[in-house]
Amino acid sequence: MVRNPERRTALVDAAIDVLALEGARGLTFRAVDARAGVPAGTASNYFSSRDDLLTQAGRHIHVRMTPDPAEIEAAMLPGPSRALAAGLMHWLVRRMEQERTGYLALLELRLEATRRPGLRAELTAALREVLDANVTFHLDSGMPGDAETVRMLYVAMTGLLVEHLTLPGVLGEETISRLVDALVEQLVPAQ
Incomplete structure (x- = not known):
């Protein structure tokens, strides 16, 4: 798995934006990549599954809102x-x-x-x-x-x-x- 913490945070922030704008059904790696402005396939290099992405968003949401x-x-x-x-x-x-x-x-x-x-x-x-x-x-x-x-x-x-x-x-x-x-x-x- 790729180890760039800044990019991981940007992807999780993008996932949070996608969740708010499109709901959980709209949360795909492609949507996260597009929202983060990174090449297609980037999110799948950082997160093992959609569940992993959701869990990371759940961990990060309060960091963002504190x-x-x-x-x-x-x-x-x-x-x-x-x-x-x-x-x-x-x-x-x-x-x-x-x-x-x-x-x-x-x-x-x-x-x-x-x-x-x-x-x-x-x-x-x-x-x-x-x-x-x-x-x-x-x-x-x-x-x-x-x-x-x-x-x-x-x-x-x-x-x-x-x-x-x-x-x-x-x-x-x-x-x-x-x-x-x-x-x-x-x-x-x-x-």
Whole structure:
């Protein structure tokens, strides 16, 4: 197998784009090669199968969607509070709007994981790691609430983002901000 990490990352990023644009059925080596702008046959030199490509995309999706640590540090400047939690949730919505392709690809990967045990294991491990890191970050930073607060925000925001990024007309654009505020008000205790 070829060992060029930059090219492998470019191919996985291209696979994520293809997943978002064409769905799991559109994910072929040829489509990935075209999206990455590389010669035909390149992706098949890096990935042993379509399952391998899906699994690598599942591993990489959160790397692509994780904010820069400097952005996190800047976002945390106001200090732990319910208001900061609301600000962070609004920031999450903005980030996912900007990384809509990545979020839609993640939804495709989630659906595909229901049919592919290897992808399910990889995606479950990746999402669990992110959730555990969010719980740790929340608790270590002194934010109000506990681990259950973070898990409830995770579930609520996941549902909100699915509606907002797939069928925005269901909730309405103007409602998203109010819903985020209401979720935080209901789930995050005042300090």
